[in-house]
Amino acid sequence: MSRRLLVVACGLIYFFLMLPLLVVFPISLSSAPYMQFPPPGFSWQWYERYLDDPQWIEATWRSLYIGVSTAILALALGVPLAFSLVRAKFRGRAVIERLALAPIIVPTIILSVAVYGIFAKLKLIGAWYGLVVAHTVLALPFVVLVMMAGLRDFDRGLEQAAEGLGASRWQTLRRITLPLLRPSLVSAGLLAFISSFDEVVVALFLAGANMTLPKKMFDNILMEIDPTIAAVSVIQILLVSLVLVLIGRFGRGLSGSAR
Amino acid sequence: MQESAELRIEGAAKRFGEVAALDGVSLQVARGELLTILGPSGSGKTTLLKVVAGFEKPDAGWVKIDGVEITALPPARRDIGMVFQNYALFPHLTVERNVAFPLEMRNVAKPEIVRRVAEALALVELAGYEQRLPRQLSGGQQQRVALARAIVFNPRLLLLDEPFGALDRKLRETMQLEVRRLQRRLGLTTIFITHDQEEALVLSDRVAVMNKGTIQQIATTTEIYERPANDFVADFVGESNIFHGTMSAPGEVTLEGGRTLKVRSDKSAGAKVGVLMRPERFDTGGANLFTGDVIESVYLGTSFKLRLACAGGLELLVRQPARGPLPATGARIEVGIDPKAIHVF
Secondary structure: OHHHHHHHHHHHHHHHHHHHHHHHHHHHOEOOOOOOOOOOOEOOHHHHHHHHOHHHHHHHHHHHHHHHHHHHHHHHHHHHHHHHHHHOOOOOHHHHHHHHHHHHHOOHHHHHHHHHHHHHHHOOOOOHHHHHHHHHHHHHHHHHHHHHHHHHOOOHHHHHHHHHOOOOHHHHHHHHHHHHOHHHHHHHHHHHHHHHHOOOHHHHHHOOOOOOHHHHHHHHHHHOOOOHHHHHHHHHHHHHHHHHHHHHHHOOOOOOOOO | OOOOOOEEEEEEEEEEOOEEEEEEEEEEEOOOOEEEEEOOOOOOHHHHHHHHHOOOOOOEEEEEEOOEEOOOOOHHHOOEEEEOOOOOOOOOOOHHHHHHHHHHHOOOOHHHHHHHHHHHHHHOOOOOOOOOOHHHOOHHHHHHHHHHHHHOOOOOEEEEEOOOOOOOHHHHHHHHHHHHHHHHHHOOOEEEEEOOHHHHHHHOOEEEEEEOOEEEEEEEHHHHHHOOOOHHHHHHOOOOEEEEEEEEEOOEEEEOOOOEEEOOOOOOOOOEEEEEEOHHHOEOOOOEEEEEEEEEEEEOOOEEEEEEEEHHHOEEEEEEEOOOOOOOOOOEEEEEEOHHHEEEO
């Protein structure tokens, strides 16, 4: 009886979460010239419009390489940071840990305004790498959290064993530690990518004329609302879902061990 | 092939905060010898092993291999093979790559690596398992891989840190004998760490019994069992009846309860002494007779284990060959022990 209730409750929650998709998917395939639900007929026209519009494609590519660059930079900073936070003992460690996680807590809009002020002085508004820097700040907490979880579970006896068998610190890191942390590295990198790829607030402030995909979508909704936006949404949802599947397959979460 | 080495430790001390994990430990292991360090948890035996392996730096004292001091040398440069308690196999590498690891770190040529890995795996009877991952192996097999990995680079010294703890009894006994055979065959100087006194007796040339950061006694296995140096060793190794008393006359001890025992000892009269009687050394007669009520009797297959309450508050643990009926609780029986069989310390 209680089991059946649980199934019903889960079903309802699932339905609630899926509702937007149930609307967006059909509209993206609509034959009507404006937003209409349910759609009167089937057509690929909105996907065609997206693919034929160089502005959309350019925005998509820009989001992709900004996302990838953000992931790389966030890993380069976050992995060493996580190592020192978990393994080293030094004064102010707790403070640094909280600072690293602060971007999750500070409202993005506040952060955006602050970064805008600095970037305006540095003439970084509109530069794609400026956006990478700002997105890295937002992505860093994810990388640090995932890597810290991975490192806390890591059996340091394995590193000791490697050193006892003749490996230098560097060889131990490269041959033992990093390969064993690969699931965490994969998760951290992909999460950093998604956090940038989906990000709109910072992009609104910093992207200038060089649109990222979320900013282009936002502008599009303001200007001319037509089902192209639904088609773009579907493409973005599929892309992010793919990344999440990759995390499930090759990565690991914040808790629980890999595979 | 590299010669197995001789190890010397002198005055090794290590404190962790208030606790002295090692309190001035000195010992020597001869070339090709298997020395067991036996002690309860917290006795400092693992710290001692870490000092030898280079994972801990002692606060004082030194470690020498073949007369060369290695106290400050990092673990990677000590050429010591080690088998860890939980094996510490690299889970992402196959058996072959695990065993090849120490050779790769020493830049051994590829064909040589292949040959020596095959040799080491054959030695531990794991040929054919090269491509398995550690998690696809049983506990005993993992143990063998760890052993192969520890000896494949001809280490100067082999360290075994309670390697059989996780195995069931039967497998443990097989592995013990296998390690012993391998160690003898390779002539490897070996330090073996355990808290299991039975294991220590089976494996070792000599045993060092540790407690509270100091070595209580270093001696051959028979010496440790028959002639323990103090209460701790007598109590920790094997079953025992330990009493305290005074030498009241040459060859006679008066126990604290007033009972006198005929013993063989050259301790001078008036000396405070400890007396050890092993349960299996009791007989039906002898120069020292005890009459007691059975307060506990257990059938153990080959023997009876009896607890007797004797006159003067004396309680004895006695083992008798399992012949005839098991003495019932409450029965009054008489046992005796020869002066030769009593150890005075």
